[in-house]
Amino acid sequence: MTISSQALSPASRIFVSIDTPEIAYARGLAESLADTVGGIKLGLEFFVGQGPAGIRSVVSGIGLPLFIDLKLHDIPNTVAAAVRAMLPLQPTFLTIHTSGGPAMMRAAAEAALMTDLQRPRLLGVTVLTSLDDDDLVSVGQSVPVLDQARRLASLAQSSGLDGVICSPAEVAALRADCGPDFVLMVPGIRPAGSAVGDQKRVMTPRDAVEQGADYLVIGRPITQASDPASAARSIVKELA
Ligand SMILES: O=c1ccn([C@@H]2O[C@H](COP(=O)(O)O)[C@@H](O)[C@H]2O)c(=O)[nH]1
Numbered sequence: 270m271t272i273s274s275q276a277l278s279p280a281s282r283i284f285v286s287i288d289t290p291e292i293a294y295a296r297g298l299a300e301s302l303a304d305t306v307g308g309i310k311l312g313l314e315f316f317v318g319q320g321p322a323g324i325r326s327v328v329s330g331i332g333l334p335l336f337i338d339l340k341l342h343d344i345p346n347t348v349a350a351a352v353r354a355m356l357p358l359q360p361t362f363l364t365i366h367t368s369g370g371p372a373m374m375r376a377a378a379e380a381a382l383m384t385d386l387q388r389p390r391l392l393g394v395t396v397l398t399s400l401d402d403d404d405l406v407s408v409g410q411s412v413p414v415l416d417q418a419r420r421l422a423s424l425a426q427s428s429g430l431d432g433v434i435c436s437p438a439e440v441a442a443l444r445a446d447c448g449p450d451f452v453l454m455v456p457g458i459r460p461a462g463s464a465v466g467d468q469k470r471v472m473t474p475r476d477a478v479e480q481g482a483d484y485l486v487i488g489r490p491i492t493q494a495s496d497p498a499s500a501a502r503s504i505v506k507e508l509a
Contacts, residue, residue, distance in 0.1 A: 279508035281307035282478065284336050284362075284454070285501065286488030287327070290318025295327045298492060303331050305501040308361065310486055312338035324358055334361035336454075336486075340394050342366035345376035352380035352391070360389045362454065364434060367393035367421040371428045378429035390432065390452060393425035395443075398436040398457035401469045414470065415439055422447055437472030437480055444481035456486035460504060463490045475507050 283306040287295045299309050309331065311324055316339060319326075328335050337360040341348045348365055355363060365377050374393060381388050395418040396405070402413050410417055418439040423446060425433050432452025435443055440453055447453075459471040466489060474485055487504065494500035 277483065278307075279505045280305060282482070282484050282508065283474075283501065283504060284308040284310045284334075284484055284486050285491050286310040286312065286338070286456070286486050287492060288312060288314045288488055289492075290314055292319050292323050292326055295319075295323075298497060299327050299331050299333075301498050302491070302501055303333060305498055305505060306333070306491075307484070308334040308336055310336040310338050310488075313340070321355075321358055336360065336362040337389075338362075338364045338486075340364045340366055341377070342369045343373070345369075345373045348373050349376040349380035352377050352389075353383055356381075356384045356386075356389070359386055361387075362392055362452075363389045364392050364394055365430075367395055367425045367430075367433065371424060374425060374428035374430055391430045392432045392434055392452060392454050393421065393428075393430045394434045395421040395425075395439070396436070398470050399467050404469075415442060419443065419446055422451075426451055432483070434486075436470035437477035437482060438470045440477065440480040440482050452484070453482050454484045454486060455482040456488075458485045458487045458490070460490050460500075460507065473507070474504050478508055 285302050285306045287298050289295050341351050381391050396414050418435050422433045422443045426447050434454050436457045437455050455477050457468045457471045458474050461473055465471055491497050491500045
């Protein structure tokens, strides 16, 4: 599917990351942000706590695209089976790790087609935004983050994925490498003055979009704010 990033409204670029194991809290956040953001992301913390039924409870009737961010990483047969198992939830986006290799990515891409409904778009995690060059050295990947992200994004594209997760710092290079239709979904977003926490490669929302990001994944700067809807509106305003 071709996506024109320029056609996206500021609000529709924002996937709010609801990271909690609590179903009522997650549902409350989804309801309070439904008019302000473009999508809901639920990841490992929520899925381990509440499973598929919990996901249904949070997004039912909210009317926003669902991004299930489980970052699958296993042998091809197992990852493909997990992708198939997620299809009834009708996610718009799913994640797998590109470091699982081309066979795993191809198997996941084939599995994503096994639905009569709209197929999910598969995104590959390149280098986690919580890592820097020194972290890659410590796990035996002695190349700069940028080079590793470019390598993994190109591998993801040739293996049939729809896009990747990358930090804002790599967006411009990956856009040039992979073209306008390859989805760049970007966490590590921090409005000016907000706490960085465990993230290492960060940028403001506006700078990330100016670099060429299609979608922004934003968690704590919205969900931990005293007024999450107001925090989300400020970010939309910054992007407008
Ligand atoms: O490289 C990655 C991949 C995924 N994430 C996820 O995005 C959100 C970010 O939350 P913040 O609170 O805005 O830091 C979180 O769910 C991560 O699991 C990422 O940060 N980096």
